[in-house]
Amino acid sequence: EADIYQTPRYLVIGTGKKITLECSQTMGHDKMYWYQQDPGMELHLIHYSYGVNSTEKGDLSSESTVSRIRTEHFPLTLESARPSHTSQYLCASSERGDEQFFGPGTRLTVL
Amino acid sequence: GENVEQHPSTLSVQEGDSAVIKCTYSDSASNYFPWYKQELGKRPQLIIDIRSNVGEKKDQRIAVTLNKTAKHFSLHITETQPEDSAVYFCAAGLFNKFYFGSGTKLNVKP
8 A cells, every 4th residue: 555654753862872863765756755743743854855856855854864765664863862852753645745645653751 | 935924823613513724825836735634652644635636625624725815724613523623734735745834723613
C-alpha cells in the first residue's frame, strides 16, 4: 500500500547526540517536506525538496540538515541535539505541490 | 514570505450546529488553500482544498469559501458531529511551499 513512513516513532536522547530521523514514501512523489510541530500547534516548514539532489531550507531556522539521494527517501539529521529540539517532526510528500500526505511523525525528546 | 492567521484558536459547538473557521493570508500570489484535520495523536489529513480561480467548494457537510480581494478564506462545517472534534489547520500554498495557520481546536459537544 502506498504510504509515507517515519522511524523511529518515539526517541529520547541526551544532549549532544547525533540523530537521524528517517522518512520514506512509496507514493512516487517528487516533492517532500519536513515540518516541526509542537502537539496541536502550528506546523513550521524546516526543509523541503523538489526532487533528487534538491534540498532547500524552510522559513523556520533549524540546526538540522537533510539529503535527497533517492526519490523515496528524505532523512533529517541533527548533528548535536539540544533540549530546544524537543518536538514532533512530521514528514510529508506531494505529487504536484498541492495535496500533502503526512507521515505518522517522530516525537523527539532531548534531555 | 507568506503569513497565515487563523481564528478562533478554540471553538466549542453543540452537536448539530454549524462551525466556521477563518483564515487570512498576506501574499496575493498564493494560489492553493487546503484545510487539514488532525485528530489527537494522529497525522494531519486533507479534508478540502480550493484554488485561487474558484470562489467556493463544497463536499457534503464541509465547504470552503475564498475571497481573493480580501485575502481570506473560511471553512464551514454544517450539522457537526462529535467525530468532527479535532484541530483544524488552514494553509496557503505559494510556489509549492505551504504556510500553515496556528490551528483551531474544535470541540463538538454531544
